[in-house]
Amino acid sequence: MIPLNYYLALSAILFSIGVVGVLARRNAIIVFMSIELMLNSVNLTLVAFSAYLGNATGQMFVFFVLTVAAAEAAVGLAIIIALFRNKMTVNIDEINIMKW
């Protein structure tokens, strides 16, 4: 059996990749993909802990996270479309009417 630490390390790495993606990428859609990566790495942690503890709560939580992530993606893409209609771009650097 693969030890718990391996799963935790993998999900921590995935989470960090997600955070870096949000900070570094300039395309709004890729930023959203990075956020999905963050949420899915959390799911991995939850499932790993759930299997390790022999407790189903964590796996149940994963279903809720998946559902909310889908809702968030739906709202997020709708907002990106609304913005694209106004500005004809999804580049985060050009979305800068309001500063400081």
Add this chain to the structure above:
Amino acid sequence: MLQQILDSVKIFQPEITLVIVLCAAILIDLIVKNKPQFIASIVMAGLFVAGYFVIQQSGVAVSIFSNMFVVDSFSVFFKVIILLTAIFVVMFSMQSKELNNGKRKLGEYYAFVISMTLGMLLMTGASNLLMMYLSIELTSLSSYILAGYKKETPDSSEASLKYIIYGAVSSGMLLYGISILYGLTGSLNIYDVNQVIQQGGVSLLALIAANLLMIVGFGFKISAVPFHFWTPDVYEGAPITITAFLSVASKAAGFALMIRYFFVGYYDPLASAINGYFTTIGGFDWHIIIAILSVATMTIGNFTAVWQNNLKRLLAYSSIAHAGYMMMGVVVLNNEGISAIMIYFATYLFMNLGAFYIVMLIADKIGSEDIDSYKGLGYKAPFMAVVFAIFLISLTGLPPTAGFIGKLYLFAALINSGWIWLAIVGVLNSVVSLYYYVRIFRNMFLRDIDIEHEPIKFSPSHFIVALLLVIPTLVLGLYFGPLVDFAQASVGILGIK
């Protein structure tokens, strides 16, 4: 099991009412097209009914739906604050020209206001980490859409995109914190989490890491520095009604959630009984983190507000600063602090909603939120300018207004429990805040005095709403006994003595 669910449903009436109103608003919008005022009045009636049920619950202290949700006097107080704010926001929305421009469909707007209110009511009572996450998401998802409701204007859709990116990242952080906490304790219920931590054997380092991640999520909701970057942009871009809603109700719900999580989760009953005051578990002094954040929030909020020229943006930074003041009440870890936060919220509700209301009215008339366009307003619209001045005095915290009472109890709680330095930082910050509030003052009354002014006309309903907000602001500053009694009677969080 069935019996338990049936018993729980009886105590869940306010939320059920809101769910019914939510469905009704969507259905009526489909059947009766383009009757926004009709839907608004139904939504308003629904909010009043929910408020009635909430008041019926005062004095109840139970945990329902298998310990998912708690109804206690603490949550009842915050629910009253949230519902009152929602009622005012619906009133504002009915009058806002920005929203009622004839082209926009407002049925969904009111439906989302209700779903946001529902999410916030759930936040006040959530006692399970899953429930906390879901209620935060329900609130956030509705508010992302509402922030971008003027979708044809670039600033509104920009605000909404910034909001959802910050919101999704911070809820991801919150979720990661929850997953670590689940791994450490094997449970999602905060009462069970507390039990497990009491038994010992939980790694302190991992606990701190989990809580730092969770503070990111909570800090986003209450717009604490350094998680505040979304606040000015969203407040500026969103419709003013939604800005007002976010600045009061969403913050109140965030505070209720954070206080419940930390107070229940890290309460040490044995040591607290011995010491006679709230003691945190196992050397995890989370209130130090909150104290540091509170100082940063007040200072950055106030100092950045000084050079703002857009009034919505200025009020956004001022609301960040106010979140900082309220966080001081969490730091003192006792009932006095919690009741001070409650009193502060009750006063903040009227003065902050009032300030946003006047900004909305003036923006509808003169089409600008710029501080320079307020020059000579005291002569164009004397009544509204004086009312605005009262709200600003109250936000600064000067007597005889409600804001003074809020600050007085907060600082008294700090000094009584020995946090003198924090109280001094708070007072110094209030002095800084005087500067930028007075700038608006000066523009309204002392600039452009000599030239002829075209008076701005308001309808009677505008005066009524303004009076509904300004009278409590003044009355609570002089006759605050009942409010203080109500707040002090409402500090009971289920499970904490």
